[in-house]
Amino acid sequence: MSTQSHLRVGMVGYAFMGAAHSQAWRTVNRVFDLPLHVRMTAVCGRDEANVAAAAARLGWQEHTTDWRSLVTRDDIDLIDVCTPGDSHAEIAIAALAAGKHVLCEKPLANTIAEAREMAAAAVRAEANGVRSMCGFNYRRVPAVTLMRRMVADGRIGEIRHIRAVYLQDWITDPQFPLVWRLQKDKAGSGALGDIGAHIIDLTQFVTGQHIAGVTALTETFVKERPLPQTSSGLSAAAGDDNGGTAPTGPVTVDDAALFLARLDGGAIATYEATRFATGRKNGLRVEINGSRGSVAFDFERMNELEFYDATEPSDEQGFTRILVTEPDHPYLSAWWPPGHGIGYEHAFTHQARDLVEAIATGGAPTPSFTDALQVQLVLDAVIRSAEHGSGWTDVEPILAEVAA
Amino acid sequence: MSTQSHLRVGMVGYAFMGAAHSQAWRTVNRVFDLPLHVRMTAVCGRDEANVAAAAARLGWQEHTTDWRSLVTRDDIDLIDVCTPGDSHAEIAIAALAAGKHVLCEKPLANTIAEAREMAAAAVRAEANGVRSMCGFNYRRVPAVTLMRRMVADGRIGEIRHIRAVYLQDWITDPQFPLVWRLQKDKAGSGALGDIGAHIIDLTQFVTGQHIAGVTALTETFVKERPLPQTSSGLSAAAGDDNGGTAPTGPVTVDDAALFLARLDGGAIATYEATRFATGRKNGLRVEINGSRGSVAFDFERMNELEFYDATEPSDEQGFTRILVTEPDHPYLSAWWPPGHGIGYEHAFTHQARDLVEAIATGGAPTPSFTDALQVQLVLDAVIRSAEHGSGWTDVEPILAEVAA
Amino acid sequence: MSTQSHLRVGMVGYAFMGAAHSQAWRTVNRVFDLPLHVRMTAVCGRDEANVAAAAARLGWQEHTTDWRSLVTRDDIDLIDVCTPGDSHAEIAIAALAAGKHVLCEKPLANTIAEAREMAAAAVRAEANGVRSMCGFNYRRVPAVTLMRRMVADGRIGEIRHIRAVYLQDWITDPQFPLVWRLQKDKAGSGALGDIGAHIIDLTQFVTGQHIAGVTALTETFVKERPLPQTSSGLSAAAGDDNGGTAPTGPVTVDDAALFLARLDGGAIATYEATRFATGRKNGLRVEINGSRGSVAFDFERMNELEFYDATEPSDEQGFTRILVTEPDHPYLSAWWPPGHGIGYEHAFTHQARDLVEAIATGGAPTPSFTDALQVQLVLDAVIRSAEHGSGWTDVEPILAEVAA
Amino acid sequence: MSTQSHLRVGMVGYAFMGAAHSQAWRTVNRVFDLPLHVRMTAVCGRDEANVAAAAARLGWQEHTTDWRSLVTRDDIDLIDVCTPGDSHAEIAIAALAAGKHVLCEKPLANTIAEAREMAAAAVRAEANGVRSMCGFNYRRVPAVTLMRRMVADGRIGEIRHIRAVYLQDWITDPQFPLVWRLQKDKAGSGALGDIGAHIIDLTQFVTGQHIAGVTALTETFVKERPLPQTSSGLSAAAGDDNGGTAPTGPVTVDDAALFLARLDGGAIATYEATRFATGRKNGLRVEINGSRGSVAFDFERMNELEFYDATEPSDEQGFTRILVTEPDHPYLSAWWPPGHGIGYEHAFTHQARDLVEAIATGGAPTPSFTDALQVQLVLDAVIRSAEHGSGWTDVEPILAEVAA
Structure with missing residues (x-):
């Protein structure tokens, strides 16, 4: 599909996630030896002036406002979907139909129905050598990848406990405006889908177990907020500074979602996602306790x-703080000497690396759309439990036609 | 009730808790200026030789094997109940009836019925100037007392989130024997009542809010264990070392208990108590997020x-690690210079201090038996939810006759 | 020397150190099984009323204002010297001459001459079965004792680096008064002897190496301070609150002492002792790097x-935080379950334990007066280097008659 | 000097530092709004094949093996010197003479004489609008820049103490080969110049004080090492694996350097640089104590x-862990949302940003070559003290003609 060993990328969306993905596409061949060389062919957005500026700044060769034409261009091999969740399904399915590889940001979709369609489309495309991947970037933080490797190697034994939180605090101020992430029609859900999805995927990835059932509660602490003048991603200015008279609108998503879970391998778990944990900025924390040891991140x-x-001598046991910057840690041999840490953006570079390699070698990149659908099914069970008196709620199975 | 400004104490039970309480009674007048001087009059236990040895070691003037006579002796002012939970009610009620002040270890009782009787007895005795207190010692860890003070002073504003865990790992080995703490008839419940009760009490104490309802799950990972030859408190040797042939018995309590909660002041919460968190030895951790700040312990x-x-300038915000060893921190002016920390046992000394002072001044010591009953009602709601598909379960109200 | 298996103690001085030692004498037999039972026979101080109050509070059977008679009483087996350094030599030597075991607080003496006399007296007394020990309490913090054990067991290999600081901040306020610890005639030196001595002893104890030579600098940041009305130990009120008019006096000791050192086993080291490290309350920190590993406290x-x-696999290496609360850690089997930490005072109890056991069994308690003299010789080399342009200064050898 | 708002860069050297600088040049315009757009025109190295590969990977348009022609090319505006220290002077002076701006890696030079020549050349060039900067990248770690800002704003008051260490462990293995960094003729010195220089510059930068005098000691623990087959930067394979028979050579630089210092503003300090601190990978740690507060990194x-x-209330004081990821922290508004950390490489991007901006606006970038010369003079004083019995050694003044 690629010509001359190039992988020509078209990206839709250029806000926070688009910037992070652009950085990855720019960097991946500078750091890793890969069989394909990424070409940043075109970026797409709705506003002509803004997308032109973004293209210049982020390093895209062209820009466009028409994603429908982008996904069918001959000189594009891969479509990278970085828009809000309400447009994921339409774009991704169209791109797959056009024979383009697809990288789609999480959450995969805003509804189970859409997610099922996307997963089915990905399975069909896979048969034609077209690859798809969902962007759960935290899997590629080296410490997380190492955690998975250690768990898979049996270093902590049989898993008993998972406790996972994703704590942020960026909307604790009641005057923070009603950005798209606080609107159900755009975002699907609130903290649950935005950050809760990450800890669901991450813990399932690390443990190799899937959540089978949950009991949940959700809360919206601030139910009405000022309407924004502009809204892009995580930051926005409220529409009015003169206090009191600004028009407001209802917050239609959860501010926080809490749930207990049982996993299919026998572990039990607590999960919490919130944007009201004052002082916690990006507090994604996971601890897993097993019969032979524990890991925490x-x-x-x-x-x-x-x-x-x-299994260490009892007088020398303790939690070891592994500085995950050694050449034999995942992805690290390509970077700096030991102790010279990396940052948030690098996980996106690693994601790009693995995706490029999978495309070049004909492998199946992970997490697949089916993996991402399964996360959506967990989110759905959480919502259903919260809406029905927190009763125990089984996660729906992935339909046979998709999982196949 | 006391003569010559003495407070004459009789203690029932002399294992782990008895040792901790003895240390407190020995020390309290050495460190704090108090209107009453504690006399360690007698200790009581079932085994004559063992209790005699304990009396000598722990510093009690006399010993006895008959708690019924102890609680009615004229030369005893206060009964300190340090036995397993199944005997709390009988001893404490008898002591109160005999006009003795009572300090009773937590959990208050093994059943709600017993706890209600105890609370009612305490209320009746209170009318006669007889004081009672339940031993939730962690309230008197200076950092916890400080946390309560700061929350009460509005330093973190309106409370949104509580996350509380109590993590231990002392029974992760399946060969660890079936000690009394793993038997429902003796202990009432497992991790839930033993350590979960602590984080329930502590978070309610700190926030001033009460748990209104819960959804819960519990788990027993190791369902059968070797019978112990001896059983005392936290440590025990399994009955047989030659493997395989040791007689075993069923574990009848929870190894772990997880629940979500709503509090009556609007906070939402996650709680976890477990003895299977490998590597966590006494991991009582609490974080509380409010609209103006957060505290964590x-x-x-x-x-x-x-x-x-x-409320600090945004570029200087962060979690401040307060070393709670300053003279203006709770209880600390009596101890060592700043930075010279104290240990686990000191919370018991502080508990003894506050109880002695309340008795001397006619105050009402806290937590009262009614407070402890309320914790029992939360435990009960957790158990009921776990037994009924994790459905939302309201905490039963304290009956009017008790709360009065 | 003791009768009926008792060890009868007379203590001189009852301020901060006296309170810490009293606690140890009160507690040691309650926690440890020992062949001798401590009897707190008498405490001695200069002020009749104060020492009487201290005796009552701290648990001494009698009090006296005459240390000379105390050290010769028939019913005293051991003299515990807790006075400022200027009186150590006279009291300790008299007690040894009277055949009493001696525990003497650090620093051993204010001058090398006195320290040499004390060490010689201790060596002579030892020949008669009379024991002596200097109170470097930090050796008996379990984590420090464990550190020594691990180093001695070769767990960190050949030692290359020591970095040791003892950071406090209690005199950063220029209005803090001129207490005895800031006067050379009483205290000998400032931060150097008070806290620097601790890290010298601790690092030599842990590594088994001795400091051979140093280069040093010292500083007195605040050279004049208000005279105190009262002065006892670490706290004091300045003589005048109305500002400006309070009489002042010169600070005659160092506020901070810094030195580099070479040890006789090949290690190189940095040392720093200061009372001006704002925010560090009792920041005794030691890190030791060896060819096979490192330890830090x-x-x-x-x-x-x-x-x-x-020697661990390279992808699992890291600093392990050992929670030193396990039964197989030094001294810990006598205390609480794992994770239930101990405090500052416990090291004194451990010191008392080891001293009592050495006396009972005829062993030689450590650190001996000769060990303490060697620390004094290091302090002396530091002072000489600082006074002579920081030039390299060898530590004087212990004279043969003392070391023998 | 640049045409069409471009800044055309030629880089000499492409190993560890060259890769870090390349990343910065590639990224700086993608993240920051700058008046000049960087063009990565050419990279230079001695080996044709290697430099060609580096150019392709790192993103340079051309490559060359002739630095002399590079520094005079018309289409180059700035020369970036990333070679070992022994060639800095020659290249940088030639570039400045040719009217090119120069960014030179630290240490500025291997000898004082060279450093003085470079500083003088930079001063002369400055008069013609030609800018120069030395690459002390750690100044641009946001937390360090914030530290400087807080100190400059008086947040910690009058500075009393500096303690600075730079701890690495990459040559603890005696079989690690004799790479160029261990050879005096190439590297000038060992840990001292390589990493000690960083903490000298950083602490002077943060405090605004200069080191006036020192007392020092240095050590080479492993005096003979196997000769390397290849040598590039921090990693290398020893020449022979069959043990014992590999040819060896003498290590001619320090493995560790320790010194005490007095600064011209009254602070006293300890410094340590070592490559033998087992377990510390890139342990650059600095703590500064002042009369009103402290900072630590x-x-x-x-x-x-x-x-x-x-100045906070005494019961709320403590060290606050500021997560330096807020938009109002230095450089951070250009990056990710709060809590989404950055990595080692970002400091180079910030360095490039500030240099580009200084060139565009006619400002004087810092640290200047004169600043870097002053660091060299401190290194020189350290070496002289260490070679002369650790005696107190004043730092030589910068000559008037340079400083002007």
Whole structure:
């Protein structure tokens, strides 16, 4: 599909996620030896002036406002979907139909129905050698990848406990405006889908177990907010500074979502996603306890992994702070010397690396759309439980035609 | 009731808790200026030789095997109940009836019925100037007391989130024997009542809010264990070392209990108590997020409190690690210079201090038996939810006759 | 020397150190099984009323204002010297001459001459079965004792680096008064002897190496301070609150002392002792790097030891935070369950334990007066280097008659 | 000098530092709004094949093996010197003479004489609008820049103490080969110039004080090492694996350098640079104590700054862990949302940003060559003290003709 060993990328959306993805596309061949060379062919957005400026700044050769034509261009091999969740399905399915590889940001879709269609489309495309991947970037933080490797190698034994939180605080101020991430029709859900989805995927990825059922509660602390003048991603200015008279609108998503879970391998778990944890900025924290040891991770110290080895002599046991910057740690041989940490954006570079390699070698990149659908099914079970008195709610199975 | 400004104490039980309480009674007048001087009059236990040895070691003037006579002796002012939960009600009620002040270890009782009787007895005795207190010692860790003070002073504003875990790992080994703490008839419940009760009490104490309802799940990972030869408190040797042939018995309590909660002041919460968190030894951790700030505590670093002040300039905000060893911190003016930390046992000394002072001044010591009953009602709601598909379960109200 | 298996103690001085030692004498038999039972026979101080109050509060059977008679009483087996350094030599030597065991607080003496006399007296007394020990309490913090054990066991290999600081901040306020610890005639030196001595002893103890030579600088940041009305230990009120008019006096000791050192086993080291490290309350921190690993300790987290094992697989290496609360850690089997930490005072109890056991069994307690003299010789070399342009200065050898 | 608002860069050297600089040049215009657009015109190295490969990978338009022609090309505006220290002077002086701006990696030169010549050349060039800067990248770690801002704003008051270490462990293995960094003729010195220079510059930058005098000691623990087959930067394979028979050579630089210092503003300091601190990978740690507060930084947690404010209420004081990822923190508004940390490489991007901006606006970029010369003079004083019995050694003044 690519010509002359190039992988020609077209990206839709250029806000926070678009900037992070652009950085990855620019960097991946500078750091990793790969069989394909990425070409940043075109970026697409709705506003002509803005997308032109973004193209110049982020390093795209062309820009366009028409995603429908972008996804069918001959000189594009891969479509990278970085828009809000309400447009993922339409764009991704069209791109797959046009034979383009697709990288789609998470959450995969705003509804289960859409997610099922996308997963089915991806399975069909796969038969034609067209690859798809969902952008759960945290899987490629080296400490997380290492955590998975250690768990898979049996270093912590049989898994008993998972406790996962994703804590942010950017909307604690009631005057923070009603941006698209606070509107159900655009975002699907609130903290649950935005950040809760990450800890669901991450913990399932690390443990190799899937959530089978949940009991949940959700809360919206601030139910009405000022309308924004502009809205782009995580930041926005409220529409009015003169206090009191600004028009407001209802917050239609959750501010926080909490749930307990049982996983299919026997582990039990607590999950919490919130944007009201004052002082926690990007507090993605996961601890997993097993019969032989434990691992713990905190994204605010993303270059570290804590590991407890219960097989060590009892007077020397303790949590070891592994500085995940050694050449034999995942992805790290391509970067700096030990102790010279990397940042948030690098996980996107690693994601690009693995996707490029999978495309070049005919492998199946992960997480697949089916993996992402399964995360959506967990989100759905959480919502259903919260809406029905927190009763125990099984996660729906992936339909046979999709999983196949 | 006391003569010559003495407070004469009789203690029932002398294992782990008895040792901790003895240390407190020995020390309290050495450190604090108090209107009453504690006399360690007698200790009581079932085994004559063992209790005699304990009396000698722990510093009690006499010993006895008959708690019924102990609680009616004229030369005893206060009964300190340190036995397993199944005997709390009988001893405490008898002591109160005999006009003795009572300090009773937590959990207050093994059943709601017993706890209600105890609370009612305490209310009746209170009318006669007889005081009672339940031993939730962690309230008197200075960092916890400080946390309550700061929350009460409005330093974190309106409370949104509580996340509380109590993590231990002492029974992760399936060969660890079936001690009394793993038997429902003796202990009432497992991790839930033993350590979950602590985080319920502590978070309610700190926030001033009560848990209104819960959804819960519990788990017993290791369902059968070797019978112990001896069983005392936290440690025990399994009955047989030659493997395989040791007689075993069923574990009848939870190894872990997880629940979500809503509090009556609007906060939402996650709670977890487990004895299977490999590597966590006494991991009582609480974080509370409010509209103006947050506080966080970890007992494994008990001399520290983390505080986030969202009203500071935005470029200087962060979690402040307060070393809770200053003279103006709770209880600390009596101890060592700043930075010279204290240990686990000191919370018991502080508990003894506050109880002695309340008795001397005619105050009402806290937590009262009614407070402890309320914790029992939360435990009960957790168990009922877990037994009924994790459905939302309201905490039963305290009956009017008790709360009065 | 003791009768009926008792060890009868007479203590001189009852301020901060006296309170810490009293606590140890009160507690040691309650926690440890020992062949001798401590009897707190008498405490001695200059002010009749104050010492009487101290005796009552701290638990001494009698009090006296005459240390000379105390040290010769028949019913005293051991003299515990807790006075300022200027009186150590006279009291300790008299007690040894009277055949009493002696525990003497650090620093051993204010001058090398006195320290040499004391060490010689201790050596002579030892020949008669009379024991002596200097109170470097930090050796008996379990994490420090464990550190020594691990180093001695070769867990970190050949030692290359020591970096040791002891950071406090209690005199950063220029209005803090001129207490005895800031006067050379009473205290000998400032931060150097008070806290620098601790890190010298601790690092030599842990590594088994001795400091051979140093280059040093010292500084007195605040050269004049208000005279105190009262002065006892670490706290004092300045003599006048109305500002400006309070009489002042010169600070005659160092506020901070810094030195580099070479040890006789090949290690090189940095040392710093200061009372001006704003925010550090009792920041005794030591890190030791060896060819096979490293250990690090911070007293403000005294229940923890960090250990790096360079022989582990390279992708799992890191500093392990050992929670030093396990039964197989030094002294810990006598205390609480894992994770239930201990405090500052416990090191004194451990010191008392080891001293009592040495006396009972005829062993030689450590650190001996000769060990303490060697620390004094290091302090002396530091002072000489600082006074002579920081030139390299060898530590004087212990004279043969003392070391023998 | 640049045409059409471009800044055309030629880089000499392409190993570790060259890769870091290339990343910065590639990225700076993608993240920051700048008046000049960087063009990566050519990279230069000695080996044709290697430099060609580096050009392709790192994104340079051309490559060359002739630095002399590079520095005089008309289509080059700036020369970036990333070679070992022994060639800095020749290249930088030639470039300045040719009217090119120069960015030169630290240490500025291997000898004082060279450094003086470079500084003088930079001063002369400055008169013609030609800019020069030395690459002390750590100044542009946001937490470090914030630290400087807070100190300059008086947040910690009068500075009393500096303690600075730079700890690495990459040559603890005696079989690690004799790479160029261990050879005096190439590297000038060992740990001292390589990493000690960083903490000298950083602490002077943050405090605004200069080191006036020192007392020092240095050590080479492993005096003979196997000769390398290849040598590039931090990593290398020893020449022979069959043990014992590999040819070896003498290590001619320090493995560790320790010194005490007095600064011209009254602060006293300890410094340590070593490559033998087992377990410390890039442990650049600085703590500064002042009369009103303290700041502390550890590069291994580069997104954090600890700040102690002694003016807060005494019961709320403590070290605040500022997560330096807020938009109002230095450089951060250009990057990711709060809590989404950055990595080692970003400081180079910030360095490039500030240099580009200075060139565009006619400002004087810092640190200047004169600033870097002053660091060299401190290194020189350290070496002289260490070679002369650690005696106190004043730092030589910068000559008037240079400083002007």
